[in-house]
Amino acid sequence: MSARFTLVAGGAASGKSEFAERLILESGPLPRQYIATMEIFDQECRARVARHRAMRATKGFSTLECPVNLPGAPVPSGGAVLLECMTNLTANELFSPNGAGSPQAAEDSILAGVDRIMAGCARLVIVTGEVFSGGNRYAGNTDLYLRLLARVNRALAARADEVCEVVCGLPAWYKRENEVFA
């Protein structure tokens, strides 16, 4: 079995989380698993987590915190899985003391984790960030991170049945089930 997989990309505050949740809710009465990837550093993180938890509270999700090492995440089989957000997981694997370290090791870990989840669940939605349209004049090793995240995004898009970019809460589809693109 391989899950039906939708990749949901979008900019900051584009409504991508809510849209991704809707896809999971529309997938029927499967057990719902939320994989949270953010490392909690400060009050801003806590506020963001609280907001997202409240959004999910009434929707039957169980939450699994997984800031690094996705292949080690104990994801139950057969359910609907929402993983959010690939921007965090990638940054953690690259920069966190507990992370994989090198870009190649980070990419390998993330994709192995996704493949494992895809093989075990019935429905998979992954949220990722669109952070690539404002130039690349950033300080330090931000460009290393951008290149890695872009590679991960392209690898996920290649695996996905559907790919969309959410703009003000609405999806623009780059790949759709049962449609053939060149």
Add this chain to the structure above:
Amino acid sequence: MIFVTGPLYSGKRAWAQKILGCSEQELPARAVWDVQELAADAADLPALADKLARYEVVIATEVGAGVVPADPAERAAREAAGRLACLLAARADRVVRVFCGLPLPLKGELPQ
């Protein structure tokens, strides 16, 4: 001419190679990329667009969707890059945005 745009590292060149059926080594003869970087120093953007449009494929990275840069030179470069992209799109038979390696036609149909 096919004008290919899209975010940074989105797979634009790989898609151009696929459409042209050529190798990475053959690509420079048939396509030109990172043209957004040529815009800032161009005295005449329409003339630059005319020149670039002789290639089969012209590729520009979108750079205009961030916050307005504080530095005047960066601001001008970003502005010029956007104007050049519009001029290229106007000259193109097809315009395609590549996102996460996937093409979305913005003008004309996707090449077969």
